[in-house]
Amino acid sequence: xxxxxxxxxxxxxxxxxxxxxxxxxxxxxxxxxxxxxxxxxxxxxxxxxxxxxxxxxxxxxxxxxxxxxxxxxxxxxxxxxxxxxxxxxxxxxxxx
Amino acid sequence: xxxxxxxxxxxxxxxxxxxxxxxxxxxxxxxxxxxxxxxxxxxxxxxxxxxxxxxxxxxxxxxxxxxxxxxxxxxxxxxxxxxxxxxxxxxxxxxxxxxxxxxxxxxxxxxxxxxxxxxxxxxxxxxxxxxxxxxxxxxxxxxxxxxxxxxxxxxxxxxxxxxxxxxxxxxxxxxxxxxxxxxxxxxxxxxxxxxxxxxxxxxxxxxxxxxxxxxxxxxxxxxxxxxxxxxxxxxxxxxxxxxxxxxxxxxxxxxxxxxxxxxxxxxxxxxxxxxxxxxxxxxxxxxxxxxxxxxxxxxxxxxxxxxxxxxxxxxxxxxxxxxxxxxxxxxxxxxxxxxxxxxxxxxxxxxxxxxxxxxxxxxxxxxxxxxxxx
Numbered sequence: 001x002x003x004x005x006x007x008x009x010x011x012x013x014x015x016x017x018x019x020x021x022x023x024x025x026x027x028x029x030x031x032x033x034x035x036x037x038x039x040x041x042x043x044x045x046x047x048x049x050x051x052x053x054x055x056x057x058x059x060x061x062x063x064x065x066x067x068x069x070x071x072x073x074x075x076x077x078x079x080x081x082x083x084x085x086x087x088x089x090x091x092x093x094x095x096x
Numbered sequence: 097x098x099x100x101x102x103x104x105x106x107x108x109x110x111x112x113x114x115x116x117x118x119x120x121x122x123x124x125x126x127x128x129x130x131x132x133x134x135x136x137x138x139x140x141x142x143x144x145x146x147x148x149x150x151x152x153x154x155x156x157x158x159x160x161x162x163x164x165x166x167x168x169x170x171x172x173x174x175x176x177x178x179x180x181x182x183x184x185x186x187x188x189x190x191x192x193x194x195x196x197x198x199x200x201x202x203x204x205x206x207x208x209x210x211x212x213x214x215x216x217x218x219x220x221x222x223x224x225x226x227x228x229x230x231x232x233x234x235x236x237x238x239x240x241x242x243x244x245x246x247x248x249x250x251x252x253x254x255x256x257x258x259x260x261x262x263x264x265x266x267x268x269x270x271x272x273x274x275x276x277x278x279x280x281x282x283x284x285x286x287x288x289x290x291x292x293x294x295x296x297x298x299x300x301x302x303x304x305x306x307x308x309x310x311x312x313x314x315x316x317x318x319x320x321x322x323x324x325x326x327x328x329x330x331x332x333x334x335x336x337x338x339x340x341x342x343x344x345x346x347x348x349x350x351x352x353x354x355x356x357x358x359x360x361x362x363x364x365x366x367x368x369x370x371x372x373x374x375x376x377x378x379x380x381x382x383x384x385x386x387x388x389x390x391x392x393x394x395x396x397x398x399x400x401x402x403x404x405x406x407x408x409x410x411x412x413x414x415x416x417x418x419x420x421x422x423x424x425x426x427x428x429x430x431x432x433x434x435x436x437x438x439x440x441x442x443x444x445x446x447x448x449x450x451x452x453x454x455x456x457x458x459x460x461x462x463x464x465x466x467x468x469x470x
Contacts, residue, residue: 023395026464040316048398048457050316051324056395067189070313 016061016082023056024078035079050075057081063088102151103160106139110164110172114433117169120289121436124282126171128250134175135205139165141183142203148187149200155390159332159383166333167340170440171289173333177326177448178246182209182255184325185266189309189318198253198268210251211322212242212269212295220453222257222315227297229258229265235303236260238269241296246447248293249280255308256297257319264315266322268306275300286436286443324398326448327405328390331383334408334444338376341412341419341437345369348423359422368422372415379408399461406454409444416441 017035024039025032027049033039040050053075054065063085074084113130120126134140143158144150153161158180165173183202186194201207218224227240238258245254254269269276277296284292309318346369349359359365382404389397419434420427427434445451 028464046457046460047316047320048324048402050313051320052395052398054317055393055398059393059395067191067309070189070317071310 016085017078019060020057020078020081020085023053023060027052033078035082036077038076039078040076053081057085061085061089063092102138102142102153103157103164105137106161107164109134109137109139110168113165113172114168117172117289118431118433118436120169120171122288122430124288125291126169126175126289130172131175131208131250132205134172135208140176140179140203140205141199143180144183144187144199144203148195148203150183150203155328155387156384158329159335159387162329162332163336163339163380163383166336168336169289170333170337170437170443171287171291173329173336174246174287174290177329177333178210178251179205179208180329181211181322181326182253185255185308185318185322186268188321189266189313193305194268194308207252208247208250210245210248210254211326212245212248212254213257213319213323214243214245215241216243220450222319223264225257225259225264225315227256227258229256229260229267229307231260232301234301235305236267236301236307238267238275238297238300238302241294243294244281245293245295246287247291248295249278249291254295255319255322257314260311263311264313264319265311266308266314266318267302268308269297269300269302273300273302286440288439323448324401328383328386328401330444330448331379331386331401331405331408334405334412334441335376335380335383337412337437337441337444338372338379338408338415341415341434342369342372342376344434345372345415345419345422348419365422368418372418375411375414379404379411382407399457402449402454402457403461405448406451406458409441410451412437412441412444 021032028044031044033042033044039045058065074080138151139161142151142153142161143155146152162173162176165176179202183199186198190198202209213222215225215227217226227238229236229238238256240258242256252271254271256267256269258265258267275298279294281292281294349365352359386397386401386404389400416434416438420438423432423434426432429435
């Protein structure tokens, strides 16, 4: 059971990264950052992007980004967003 | 109260305000009893959910209210805008205690809020803001100067953009704290009745719980949420303003004769009104589209709101200019309604994102559209 869950989670992370990469590529075109790049620091995104990203993540994965989720560790890179989404989703499913 | 009666009330209120708006503009202030009446009627922050003391109205209902107010008095619409901006920021990024403390008070109008971001060296580029928030005993020490704060002269609390250790922060600063200086502004081009003020914060100490969101997110998330909400209400206000100008122009040319010919009989006048109708209708549809996307929390809602605001402000600007032209000398008189709309409409192309940066954001939006389902 434990192994199965962990396998499913790994798959989910890849899907989440893919989904977020797609959103980034639609937002920044050719210059899609590496999953570990800090896209804010790289200046890749405009002043509307931060909110668009939050809204997109919420809608796509059916979760709510609360103010306590809003820290730099969660949103600076695509991989961190994916980890955050996985964590939020496991929180939700764990509670049900 | 149903949604439709709330809107009917707002329309009726706006109609009565229309009679007074010229006088408010001339005297440079909406009377405070009118500000209280707006709050008492439940017209502030109508989109705040019921669980936080609001009416839980949809974006479309909020929009219609702003159109009704915008068609009477842009300063009145500005009151709804600034209260809504601060409420939206606290609703989205406030913690449980901040929401409980501020949202019912903002929705009831018990507290008047204003948004303080612009500085002498930071307009469109708000990342250049130099107001500082420094950790100190008892919370944060705020120091800096803010300009063009709509309803800043009568607000009880300001949502202030500052920097903490170089990171953007959004801080609620109550107007009655020691070190807050309010300098009312008069004689500006438009929005004359909107109690504009410049603010000075001289080492104003606020408790830590006045910080909204974590350091680093004050601009990209908290202030951005406020501005996004502000763009939406300004856009709808512009729709109302544009439609009011079209109505006034049509009524005038139907009445006014020169050389034995009604102005409405001139083909050029009819053609102009036809083009204006298209612009006003298009602006309204774009605002409705933005409202639908906001209602379902679509990520495109933010860019579509920029688009709607850009189009509506330009429509308001163009139609008010045409209305002044058609009114002739009467349009230039001190008490001219279309003249007031003309001055206010120009301001709409600057506030909550001027035309030029909006075009750049929209260009980026255009570039990423291909391949995205709509």
